[in-house]
Amino acid sequence: MKIGIPRALLYYRYHHLWETFFQELGCEVIISPKTKKEMLQIGNNYAIDEACLSYKIYLGHVEWLIDKCDYILVPRIATYKEREIVCTRFQAAYDVIQNTFRDRHVKLLDYNLDVCHHQTEINGFLEMGKKLGKKKKDILRAYHIAKSRQDTYDQMQLKEQYQKLQDDNNLKLLIVAHPYNIYDDYIGKPIIDYLQELGCTPIFASLVPKETASNLAHQISPTLQWTYNKEMLGAIPLYFDHIDGIILMSSFPCGPDSLVNEMIIRRIKGKPILTLTLDMQDGTAGRETRLESFVDIIRIKKEER
Amino acid sequence: MEKSKISFPHMGNYCVPIEVLLTMILDCDYLTPPPMTKRTLEIGAKYSPDYVCAPFKYNLGCYIEALENGADTLVQTGGVCRLSYYGEIQEQILRDLGYEFTFINFADSEVTNPISIYQKMKQYNPNLTIKTLSKALYLAVRMVTIMDQTENFLRENVGFEEQPGTLDKLYEAFLQELRSVRSVKELKKKHKRYQKMMKQVKLKKPENPLRVGIIGEYYTIMEPFSNHFIEKNLAQKGIVVTRHTNISNTLFFRNPTKMLKDIPKYLKYDIGATGIDTIREAEKLAKMGYDGIIHVKSFGCTPEMDAMPILENISHDYKIPVLYFSFDSQTAEAGIETRLEAFYDMIVMRKENRK
Numbered sequence: 275m276k277i278g279i280p281r282a283l284l285y286y287r288y289h290h291l292w293e294t295f296f297q298e299l300g301c302e303v304i305i306s307p308k309t310k311k312e313m314l315q316i317g318n319n320y321a322i323d324e325a326c327l328s329y330k331i332y333l334g335h336v337e338w339l340i341d342k343c344d345y346i347l348v349p350r351i352a353t354y355k356e357r358e359i360v361c362t363r364f365q366a367a368y369d370v371i372q373n374t375f376r377d378r379h380v381k382l383l384d385y386n387l388d389v390c391h392h393q394t395e396i397n398g399f400l401e402m403g404k405k406l407g408k409k410k411k412d413i414l415r416a417y418h419i420a421k422s423r424q425d426t427y428d429q430m431q432l433k434e435q436y437q438k439l440q441d442d443n444n445l446k447l448l449i450v451a452h453p454y455n456i457y458d459d460y461i462g463k464p465i466i467d468y469l470q471e472l473g474c475t476p477i478f479a480s481l482v483p484k485e486t487a488s489n490l491a492h493q494i495s496p497t498l499q500w501t502y503n504k505e506m507l508g509a510i511p512l513y514f515d516h517i518d519g520i521i522l523m524s525s526f527p528c529g530p531d532s533l534v535n536e537m538i539i540r541r542i543k544g545k546p547i548l549t550l551t552l553d554m555q556d557g558t559a560g561r562e563t564r565l566e567s568f569v570d571i572i573r574i575k576k577e578e579r
Numbered sequence: 580m581e582k583s584k585i586s587f588p589h590m591g592n593y594c595v596p597i598e599v600l601l602t603m604i605l606d607c608d609y610l611t612p613p614p615m616t617k618r619t620l621e622i623g624a625k626y627s628p629d630y631v632c633a634p635f636k637y638n639l640g641c642y643i644e645a646l647e648n649g650a651d652t653l654v655q656t657g658g659v660c661r662l663s664y665y666g667e668i669q670e671q672i673l674r675d676l677g678y679e680f681t682f683i684n685f686a687d688s689e690v691t692n693p694i695s696i697y698q699k700m701k702q703y704n705p706n707l708t709i710k711t712l713s714k715a716l717y718l719a720v721r722m723v724t725i726m727d728q729t730e731n732f733l734r735e736n737v738g739f740e741e742q743p744g745t746l747d748k749l750y751e752a753f754l755q756e757l758r759s760v761r762s763v764k765e766l767k768k769k770h771k772r773y774q775k776m777m778k779q780v781k782l783k784k785p786e787n788p789l790r791v792g793i794i795g796e797y798y799t800i801m802e803p804f805s806n807h808f809i810e811k812n813l814a815q816k817g818i819v820v821t822r823h824t825n826i827s828n829t830l831f832f833r834n835p836t837k838m839l840k841d842i843p844k845y846l847k848y849d850i851g852a853t854g855i856d857t858i859r860e861a862e863k864l865a866k867m868g869y870d871g872i873i874h875v876k877s878f879g880c881t882p883e884m885d886a887m888p889i890l891e892n893i894s895h896d897y898k899i900p901v902l903y904f905s906f907d908s909q910t911a912e913a914g915i916e917t918r919l920e921a922f923y924d925m926i927v928m929r930k931e932n933r934k
Contacts, residue, residue, distance in 0.1 A: 324878060326881075362854070366848075368847060369845070374888045376892055496667070498667070533635075540675060
């Protein structure tokens with residue numbers, strides 16, 4: 275049994291959970307390769323014109339996996355807790371992929387995470403395992419191993435980030451961006467690499483103790499409901515004293531980011547903020563100039579002090 | 580003490596029941612925002628985040644124009660998509676612009692729960708009783724239901740009047756009278772009278788007229804200014820226009836679980852906001868043999884964007900043409916008209932070929 279996992283969107287939040295779970299159940303896991311221009315173009319051909327860049331990339335990855343595996347994992351993620359939502363994109367992903375690739379006879383494997391409607395993660399995984407013909411005992415064992423591996427990995431990442439925060443030699447810039455934008459090889463990674471070339475240490479707002487960050491976000495903006503954006507917003511006060519500037523990096527036209535970025539610009543005072551919008555235009559010169567001058571300004575100001 | 584002047588952004592004709600509801604609950608004066616113009620959108624877009632969906636811009640424009648006209652209290656509802664976060668940002672933008680006002684944002688209370696509505700409204704009107712609140716809510720619900728029924732009737736008939744404009748004029752007068760209605764009894768009386776008058780309007784409807792269904796995003800579909808009066812445009816071409824999406828069908832009588840069961844071929848899950856409504860309605864129209872479907876939304880509306888690949892499949896399965904409109908703050912009038920005319924010509928030809 276081969277399970278395909280698209281290297282896009284929530285892969286960057288869950289890849290240890292997903293990979294380990296299927297491997298523990300004795301499945302072969304195929305992960306689509308790192309994003310390349312051609313994959314984005316294929317995704318773009320399948321997408322509605324105005325879909326966000328990250329979603330076009332996702333479609334490209336799903337397309338790559340068709341015919342290479344028995345099932346492609348496309349979960350439906352709707353809610354993590356009461357009074358919180360995620361972008362409807364994640365809620366609709368399963369049905370949209372199913373309909374977009376209907377003619378290609380795509381076979382999807384899904385689980386439904388919708389805590390507000392009593393659909394928990396563990397139940398979702400149980401159902402997936404059953405669909406694959408596995409025993410309950412084995413599924414639960416696989417799930418717990420996978421879950422703890424993901425947790426360990428998350429903790430390790432967090433620890434690394436805390437160490438980076440102590441580094442006083444470099445400028446530290448807080449990158450407020452979804453992991454699927456930051457870690458994507460085609461859209462986010464070049465930007466992170468360039469910042470490092472400029473001698474900056476990128477700090478990721480998505481790497482936070484989730485609960486703490488979410489509570490901090492509530493204090494800044496009480497009606498913000500998007501789970502992922504809450505975590506990232508909470509990272510700002512959490513890391514505020516350690517950072518020299520903030521970069522808001524969003525894929526065009528991200529629904530939640532369109533509003534949350536506005537909120538950040540209006541309510542977070544005392545640190546320089548740069549907004550970077552990632553879109554289908556792939557010329558890098560303009561972007562690099564903006565990043566360079568942003569870093570220069572922060573440096574000059576810091577030296578003056 | 581002078582009464583406060585409260586205002587709510589335009590959405591179709593719903594400013595009428597909103598006025599009735601708010602004046603009853605808050606014992607205040609209602610200020611209907613000035614009719615929307617290009618300026619409303621321009622000024623709204625100017626102060627809005629770059630790529631936020633268009634309803635945000637229309638709402639903000641309405642707020643600014645209401646404040647300019649003397650409103651001192653603004654209301655925002657909250658909702659199931661980005662709308663849930665509109666209020667807090669809009670308030671912040673208006674405060675940063677230097678306006679002073681009270682902002683009632685329902686996004687920070689659980690609106691589905693009547694007790695929390697009561698507690699919230701009591702903050703603004705200490706004399707409010709549960710009785711007044713429930714009376715006002717009930718009246719507003721009834722009024723909206725009647726308006727929605729009447730508008731359905733209008734959409735299906737307004738293109739076939741012997742004397743064009745008669746129905747619209749009657750409805751206009753009906754709405755004016757509704758503004759002063761404060762009891763269900765009065766409402767029923769007025770409704771009966773106008774219903775009778777509207778039924779008497781002479782129509783010359785062909786046996787088998789062209790029928791087009793309109794589906795799509797909540798705000799854009801209900802606010803004619805934001806969809807460039809697409810329904811009126813279609814009616815003038817002699818088309819029966821059907822639209823399911825209105826306040827009563829989405830707020831009062833909506834059952835997503837049941838709706839989902841109607842469309843197992845296309846959806847397994849609730850895809851968010853009014854996505855299921857759109858899909859279900861599209862398949863229904865297709866099954867009823869409509870001549871075409873028009874899907875409207877504002878640029879960047881994610882849930883409706885997600886509905887589009889599914890609409891494509893419905894269009895393919897039932898051989899029904901679907902025309903898509905995505906309206907932004909800079910949509911040119913000419914482009915819309917050209918596309919509508921081409922669509923019209925196409926459905927006319929299809930109909931003739933099928934004879």
